[in-house]
Amino acid sequence: MSDPRVAGAGVTDFGEHPERTGRDLFAEAGLAALDDAGVPADDVDALYFGNFMGELAEHQGHQGPLMAEAVGVEAPATRFEAACASAGAGVRQAVKNLRSGEDDVILVGGAERMTNIGTAAATDALAIAADDLYEVRAGMTFPGAYGLMARSYFAEYGGDREDLAHVAVKNHEHALVNEHAQLRKEITVEDALEAPMVAEPLGLYDACPITDGAAAAVLVSEEYAEVHGLDARVSITGTGQGGDNLALQDRPHFDQTPAADAATEEAYADAGVGPDDVDVAEVHDCFTIAEVLAVESLGLFERGEGIAAARDGVTTRHGEMPVNLSGGLKAKGHPVGATGVAQIATLTWLLDGSHPRADDVPDADVAVAHNAGGTAASATVHVLEVVS
Amino acid sequence: MSARDGGYDDWLDAVAEGEGYYLECANGHGWLPPRRVCPDCGSRDLDEEPLPDAGEIATHTTVYVATPAFEEDAPYVTAVAHFGPVSITGMVRDVDPAAVEMGDVVGIDVGERETTGDRAVVFRPR
Ligand SMILES: [Zn+2]
Numbered sequence: 001m002s003d004p005r006v007a008g009a010g011v012t013d014f015g016e017h018p019e020r021t022g023r024d025l026f027a028e029a030g031l032a033a034l035d036d037a038g039v040p041a042d043d044v045d046a047l048y049f050g051n052f053m054g055e056l057a058e059h060q061g062h063q064g065p066l067m068a069e070a071v072g073v074e075a076p077a078t079r080f081e082a083a084c085a086s087a088g089a090g091v092r093q094a095v096k097n098l099r100s101g102e103d104d105v106i107l108v109g110g111a112e113r114m115t116n117i118g119t120a121a122a123t124d125a126l127a128i129a130a131d132d133l134y135e136v137r138a139g140m141t142f143p144g145a146y147g148l149m150a151r152s153y154f155a156e157y158g159g160d161r162e163d164l165a166h167v168a169v170k171n172h173e174h175a176l177v178n179e180h181a182q183l184r185k186e187i188t189v190e191d192a193l194e195a196p197m198v199a200e201p202l203g204l205y206d207a208c209p210i211t212d213g214a215a216a217a218v219l220v221s222e223e224y225a226e227v228h229g230l231d232a233r234v235s236i237t238g239t240g241q242g243g244d245n246l247a248l249q250d251r252p253h254f255d256q257t258p259a260a261d262a263a264t265e266e267a268y269a270d271a272g273v274g275p276d277d278v279d280v281a282e283v284h285d286c287f288t289i290a291e292v293l294a295v296e297s298l299g300l301f302e303r304g305e306g307i308a309a310a311r312d313g314v315t316t317r318h319g320e321m322p323v324n325l326s327g328g329l330k331a332k333g334h335p336v337g338a339t340g341v342a343q344i345a346t347l348t349w350l351l352d353g354s355h356p357r358a359d360d361v362p363d364a365d366v367a368v369a370h371n372a373g374g375t376a377a378s379a380t381v382h383v384l385e386v387v388s
Numbered sequence: 389m390s391a392r393d394g395g396y397d398d399w400l401d402a403v404a405e406g407e408g409y410y411l412e413c414a415n416g417h418g419w420l421p422p423r424r425v426c427p428d429c430g431s432r433d434l435d436e437e438p439l440p441d442a443g444e445i446a447t448h449t450t451v452y453v454a455t456p457a458f459e460e461d462a463p464y465v466t467a468v469a470h471f472g473p474v475s476i477t478g479m480v481r482d483v484d485p486a487a488v489e490m491g492d493v494v495g496i497d498v499g500e501r502e503t504t505g506d507r508a509v510v511f512r513p514r
Pocket of ligand 1: 413414415416417426427428429430431
């Protein structure tokens with residue numbers, strides 16, 4: 001079985017672009033990905049498109065064909081929705097279809113327009129990733145859910161808000177050179193600790209911003225890459241997806257993400273790698289505590305030790321296990337339905353040396369992407385490797 | 389007036405009357421309605437059991453940035469409390485948010501959201 005190659009990728013600037021439509025955002029990213037790949041639109045066999053809140057933000061359903069049209073692709077197009085893991089789920093399906101030999105070229109991506117509806121409505125839209133009857137109606141917000149998880153984590157394993165602040169400081173520093181990042185601003189631990197509370201114990205700097213943006217990647221079969229002489233040196237060698245009860249209340253632990261554990265186990269086995277092989281990771285830090293849970297699920301840190309990773313410098317760009325060199329969702333931004341593919345784009349560029357932070361991981365040849373939906377009731381993990 | 393949410397609204401009615409219940413499978417897994425199958429063990433034999441009088445707060449958060457439907461409620465405490473084999477999310481009332489702690493013993497009731505007047509599960513210290 002051959003592994004699909006990442007032939008090209010593209011992202012828009014992430015940030016506040018309230019007047020840009022979803023279709024325009026995706027057109028920019030999709031066309032950039034096709035150009036980067038050197039693959040003609042006519043060769044695309046399918047579009048898998050991630051989007052979460054299009055109905056609420058743009059009153060737009062049925063976005064697959066709309067987005068195919070926007071990038072000039074005449075191929076079957078399907079939207080994937082798994083909350084914040086929508087694009088990760090699309091990547092996984094693309095990998096499976098390319099491996100099966102059914103398709104040779106799949107354009108995978110996602111877009112989200114969020115700031116046009118304002119912070120209050122966006123908060124409301126994000127909340128619907130939770131159980132409406134039993135969580136949202138009891139006041140659960142997206143930050144609130146992670147606040148519940150953070151408090152549970154502190155009680156079980158220790159750690160405090162200052163440890164989380166180090167995650168934010170690190171990711172802001174990483175984003176400084178990322179021209180596509182939403183927040184290119186250095187912050188201090190004090191800034192984070194003094195920021196207003198959002199959902200105690202999480203403050204404003206524990207949360208990713210609300211973001212407009214899109215990302216796309218052209219995934220091709222190994223055979224297609226060879227026949228067409230593509231410069232595609234990065235393969236997706238492992239894919240995994242896990243699920244969990246939707247409502248946090250229905251899980252035995254609030255300080256772990258078993259869906260991500262399962263996705264990790266599957267993806268590592270698929271790629272034939274283990275956590276010790278991983279050189280660099282992009283993880284789903286929608287909140288600082290989420291990065292802690294992610295690095296533990298990925299096996300990069302023992303349960304209870306992820307909390308100290310940023311503070312101890314291990315996950316900084318100078319550390320042994322750099323995490324979120326893009327700035328993560330925290331500083332790069334989180335256009336929900338695009339995030340999973342933005343991670344694939346970042347890791348591809350880090351591995352092929354074209355990312356502005358690639359110099360921090362010059363010898364990296366194994367990378368891992370962790371994309372989580374809601375409170376990780378959905379999670380995908382992908383392993384990327386430099387083709388030897 | 390929107391349609392009732394079958395199972396859920398019936399459960400809220402029962403909680404409001406002090407006759408709350410949960411659904412339990414043969415293996416002791418607890419859930420809230422509507423459920424036709426236990427997600428843990430696949431049992432389709434779910435019985436209504438009376439909800440314990442008191443629950444224990446397992447985790448909690450004070451929400452400052454609320455959705456529009458909770459704007460006037462904020463800041464408010466949302467907590468998950470264990471009631472025997474079932475766990476429930478609710479708004480903690482009648483206590484200073486800063487004083488809420490894990491392990492606090494609470495009773496369950498149905499209250500009103502300040503913003504919309506809609507019903508919500510509420511916990512009060514007991
Ligand atoms: Zn059961």
